[in-house]
Amino acid sequence: MTTRRAFVQWLAAGAASPILVGVGVRDARGGEPSRVALRDDRLVIEFDPAMRSRLAVRRGGGTRALTRFDASETLEQLIGPAPAPTSDGPAPDTRPVRTIDRFALVDAAHADVSTAFGAGRQLRLVGRSAHGFEKTVRITLLDARPGVALLDTQFRNVGTQPTDVRAWNVAAHRLLPAAAGAGGYWTYSGASHADRRDWVQPVKAGFDQRNFMGMNASDYGGGTPVVDVWRRGQGIALGHLDIVPRLVSLPVKAVRDEVSLGLRGEQTVTLAPGATLDTPTAFVMLHDGDYFVALDTYRQMMGAQGFHAPRPPASAYEPIWCAWGYERQFSLDYVRATLPKVQELGFKWAVLDDGWQRRTGDWVPDRAKFPAGDADMKALVDDIHARGQKARLWIAPLAVAPGSDELHDHTDMLLLDADGAPQAITWWNSFYLCPAYEKTQAHIAALMKKVIGEWGFDGVKIDGQHLNGVAPCYNPAHRHARPEDSVEHLADFYRVFHDAAHAIKPDAVVEVCPCGTAYAFHNMRYIDQAPASDPLSSWQVRHKGKTLKALMGASSAYAGDHVELSDGGRDFASAVGVGAVISTKFTWPVDPKPKDSFLLTPEHEQAWRHWVEVYNAHRLAEGRYRGELYDIAFDKPEAHVVEKDGVLHYAFYAERWSGPVALRGLQPGRSYRIVDYANGNREVGRIAPGHDAIALRFEHAALLRAEPLDA
Template sequence: MFCTRISVVTSTIVTMMLTALFACGSSSGGRVLEDEQIRVELTPSGGLQVSLKASGGEVPLSTGKNAAFALVDSDGNLVELMPSSVESYQAPADDEFGPGEGLKVEMQPVGSSPLSELKVRVEIRLVDKKPGVIVCRADISGLDSAAMARLGGVSFYRLNLRADLADPQAAPHDFYLFQGAGYQWGKWHTRIEVTEDYAAENWTVRHLPEQREGGGYPFNYLWTAGAGLALAQIDTVHHVMSLPVNTGPDGSVTISLDRPAEFIRPDETGAEPGLPVMVGAFRGDFYAPLKAYGALLERGPFTFAKVPPDAYEPIWCGWGFGRDFTPQDIYKTLPAVRDLGIPWVVIDDGFQQSIGDWPLIKEKFPRGDADMRALVDSIHAAGFKAKLWWVPMNVQSTDPLIEEHPDWVVLDSEGREKREDWWDVSQLCPAYPPVVEQQKELVRRFLEDWDYDGFKMDGGCLGMVTPCYNPAHGHKHPEESCRAVASFFQALQQEAERIKPGAVMEVCECGLPHDPFKMQFYNQQVSADPVSSDQVRARIKTYRALLGDDAALYGDHVELSTGPYPGDGVEVREVGSDFASTLALGGVIGSKFTGLADSPGEDERKRHLGIRSHWRHWFELSDRLRLHEGTYLNLYDIGWDLPETHVVARGDTLYYGIFAQGFDGKAELRGLEPGRQYLLTDYSTGKELGRLAATGHDTFECSVDGNLLVRAAPAE
C-alpha cells in the first residue's frame, strides 16, 4: 500500500495500562461479540480475533495479535492504535442495519507520534438479521490542517489470518482468495490460490500509474476447506481505497482496508465519519459472503436493477466477423440465427469510424443514419430484437468530439489523460455535466433514430474511471469522477427506459469485475471475456450470489469457453462449445458463430463455424428447461469440493452440473430430501442414470470428462 516502513511505538507502561483496562471492570464478555455463527474478540493489543462458530466448535480465522487499526504518518510510518476505553451498547431497531449488540471503542496512538493528537472511535456491532457478520465504523477526529499535513493515510481492519488455525495440516497461507479488484484481462479474481509470496494492493479504481487495467469492488474473502473470512466496505457509494492482501514472512496472510490521506475528507470540525465495513465469518466459498454483502448494500435507495423478461433470452452477436463486418454478413447469418430460435441480434464493434461522437463508416453505411435504420428495420422484420455495441464514457483521439471538447477528459494529478490502449480511448469524465448530456443524446440517437432495443456496453475501460484533476470540471474532490460512474449509468438507464421501456442494458467489463454501484442501473451482466469454462462458472456464481436468482447472467460467447489462458499477450483460438457451463447455473447462453456447419471447420474468412446439431441442441435445451427461473442452491464449495458441482432447483426437482476432466468415482448429490425416491437422468442426453433412495448422504458412481448434467426428479 502507501506505507513504506513500520515504526510501531509501544512501551511497557502502556501495555500494563491496557492489560489493566481489560482485566478490571471488563470481563471477557465485555469485549466479545458473538451470535450463532461468528465470535469476535477485541484483544488488549487492539486486534480483532475472529472465529467461525461451527458444530464442532469454534474455528479460528484471524489471530488478533496485531492492532486492527493504525494511522500512517506522512513519512510512511505505521502508528498503531490501542483501545483506551470500551463500552457496550445496543443498536436500535431503526438503525440502518437494524438492531444488534455492539461495542464502542475509543482508540488513540500509543506513545510519542506526529499523530498523537488524533483520536479514532470505533463501533463494532452484530447485525441481528444477518448472523455471521459484524458491521464496523471508525470515526476520526482532530484532523485539522496541521494534522492532515502529517497524515499519510489510514490502515484499518488489519486482520492477520492463518489457515493452519483451521487445519493444522495446512500451510499458514493455504487459502483460496476471492478479490473484488481486477488488474488484467485473463487473470483470475474469483478463485486465487494464495502463495507464500502473494501480494496485491487491490485498488477499487485504476489508481496506480503502472496499472493497464483495474477496478472492481471493495470486497475480499479468504477461505479454507472449513471456514472463511470476508472484509468489505459497504457504503452505498464508491470510494477510492485499497484492500491489500499480503503473505508475511511467517506465512500468515494479512488483509486490511487502506486509504491515502488525499482521499480523506474531514469536515470543518476536523472529523471524518467512518465508512461502514463488513467483517464476516462463513463456511464454504465466496457465495455466502457475497450474498451477505449484497444484502447489506441494498438499503435506502440502493437496489440492484430489475430485470425485464427479454434479458433472459439467448443472444447471437456479430463479433464473430470482427471489426470488418459488413451489413451483408449480418443479413446472410440471420436465417441460421432464426433456425436456432435466438431472439437477440447484436451489432458489434465496426460500424463506427471512431468512439466518441460515433460517426458511421461511410463505406458500410453510405446514406449514414438511414442505412443504419434500414439494417435495424430488416432485423426487426425478420422477427428479431436488436442490440447495439458501444463504449460509453470514452473518446478516441481521432474522433470529432475530442477535437471539439478536449477539456472533457479525465486528467490525473500530473495533467495526463488516462488512456486504455486496446480501444485507443481516453476517459470522458462522468462527473462533468456536458459529458452526461452528450452521452444521453447518443442514447436517443441509438434507440430513437436507429430503433435499437437495447445495448451491449463493452470494454475494460467501463470500470476504470480514475480520480479526475481536470481544473475545467470544477470538482470539489478528484474522486467525484469515480463516484459519478453510478449516476452516469443511471442517466443512461433512465433515458433508455423513457424511449424503450424494458430496454436490455448488457454490460461486459472485459475480464474485470463488475462494480455493484453501477449495477443498480443495468440489467444484464456478462461473465466478461472468460478465458476458460471454469471462469465462466465462477463468475456466474459470483453474480448469482451478489444479485440474487433474478439476475440475467450472460456467460458470454460460447466460443470463449476454452482455456486455460496461457498468459499475457498469448492469442487464444476462440473455438469453445461448452454451453453447459452457462446453462447449468441458470445463465443466458449465446454465440458469435459466422455460420453453421455439419462438421467442425472455418468459414472462407477463417472464422469459427458452429456445428449445427450441437448448437441447436443447446439452444433448444435452454429454452425447454428455463433454469434461469430456478433457485441456485449453495451446496458446494467451488474451491475445495471435487468434482466441481452446481445445483439449481425448480420446484422439487434438482438439476446438477458436475464438471471435471477424467473423473471416475462417486459424485455427491447434496440437497435431496431424505426418505424420497429420485429418478436420475442425464438432462442433456435424456439417458436414465438410475434410481436413488435419498438418505441425506447421497452419492452415485459416474464418469465425467468435461461435464455431466444430472436431473434428480422425485420418482413417486
C-alpha cells in the first residue's frame, strides 16, 4: 500500500488483509465477506457486507470514525399497482413504501481512473437486494484533493416485472455527537426559503431542514446544491456536481445529539426489467474549520467543468447609491435633487430602481414620471454621466403583471404548471415567464439593447427572488423535451442577458439580486456583481459575504447591499470588513414618506462620508478574502480577513469584546504594527516575531491592518 494513495483493501478482523477483489468477495480465510475500504491521507470510506458505509477521518497517525455503518445508498419502492386516475385528475398515491437499504455485496473491483476533476483511484462495488434490485456504487478518491470522494450510484431492476420507485438516497449518514461542551454542530445550506433565513445556522434541538433545490414557495427556489455540517475542528460537506440544476434535496436534521445529512431525489419513476436509475455525481468532503474551504473546493471542481464566474469590470467595485430609498413613488425631481449629494459623498453609481416602468413586464418609461418617454430616460442618464458617475437600471425579467401589454400580446411566454395555470410571483402580483423559451430569451436580449444601447445605462440591476429558480414548465407552446427544461436552462436565460449587455458595453455591470434567496450556483457564470440580496441583519451581510467569496471567487465583486438594511441602518463596518462594496439608498434633501424615511441627516452624512473615505482608501472588495483562516461559528470574536497588496486586513465582530485575539496568517519571523484603519490608522499594538496575539477592547467591530515593520 502506498503512503499517498491506499489501495482497496479488505479489513479482516484481527489481521491485516491482502488485496482481495473478486466475485463472492470472501475474506482471505474463505469466510463470509468482510469490510472493504478506500482511503487517502485524510478520508476513509468503509463498506460492510450489506453495503452500508462508514466515514472516518485520518488525523495525527490515527483514524477516528465520524459515522456508524449507515444505509447510505437506498431506494424507496412503491408496492402494488398505481391508482387509476379519477375524473378530476390523478388520484393520490397511497401505496405502501418499501425502503430497500440492504444490498448483499457480490462484487468489487478497483482501478486507476481519469476524471474531469483529475486522476484518482476508484472502487466499484455491486450488491443485490432481496427485492429484485442491483446497486452499483463507484467511489473515486482524487489524487490532488485528499478528503474528497466522488460517488456515482446506479440502481437496476433485475426482476421480471416493472416496478415503481418513489425516491432514492445517496451518501446518507448520521454524524456522531460532538464532544461534550464543544458547542455542538453548525450548518451551511444552499437552499432558498420564503422566510429568507440565515444560510449559516447552529444545529439546535429540533432542527430539520429539507433543503430542496426546487421551489420551496411559489417564487422562492433554487440554490447551491451543497450542505455542510461542522463541529469544532471537523466538518463534512455533501453535494452534487451535475452541470445543470437538479430537483433534489440535501436534508439536514438534528437527531438527539447527532446530525443526519444526505442527498435525496423524490420523483416517481417506473423501472422496466433491466432499466436503471442513475443518480447525479455526488461528492463528500472532509475538512477542517467552517464551510468556506468546502464551498471554495466545490467552485474549483465546477470550474473544471467550465463553470467560472466572470471577472468583474473595474467599476463593479465602486460605491453605489440607489434611488430605492424613495421606493416606487419616486419622481425625477427627487432623484435629480439627490444626485449632487451622491456625487459629493463619493458614490460612483446611481441606480434607478423599481417604479420607472409602466407595469411589471412593460419595460417602457411610465409617462407619469417620464413625460417625454425615452427622451427623459436618456436625459437622466446624461445628467448622471455629467457628474462623473455611472448609471444602472433596475429590471425584474421573467415577471409579467396582469393587465400589461406584455401579457396580453405574449401569453405564449408564460410558464405553466401541469394543470395549465401560471406560476405566481408574489411581490409584484405577477406571473412567471419561461426562461427556456426562445421567445422569452429574445425579449430580454432586446431589452438589454434598449437599456444599454439606446438609453445609455452602464449596467443593470436584475432583481427578484423569482429569478433564482423556476418550476417545471408544461406550456405546450414551448415544446419542451421535459418539463424540467425550464429548471435546467434558467442559466441560459442569464447568459442571454449577460452576453447582450456586454456585447453593447464590454464593461457593463450586470448585478443580480435574488432578494433573500440562496444564490443558485449554476447562474453565477453570468453575474458580475452579487449583493447581500436584502439582508435581514449585519450577520447576514457578513456570512453571505463569506459564502459568495467562496462560490464566486475570493476577489469577486460582492456588495453589502443598502447599509440601511444592516443593524441600526448604518453598519458599514460589516460590509467593509468582509471585503464588500458599500451601498446606500439615502434620500436627500427631503424624504416624502411619512414613515420609514431614509433621509440623510447631518449626523448620517458625517458617518456616510467617513465610510466612503475608508472604503476608497483601502478598496478591500478588490482584495483576496481569506475565509480559511477563521471559523465563523466557533472562533470568538467572529473574524474575517482580506489580503490586499500583500497586507492582511482583519475584521472582528462582537457585541462587546475585551481580551486577546489571534491574528492568523501572519508570516513567521516578522514584526508587525497593528493599526485601526477605520479610525485614522491609530496604532493599537505591535506583534513580535513568533507571536500572533493582541489584546483588544471594542464594541461591535474592530477593523485592523497588520503592517510589516521589516518590509
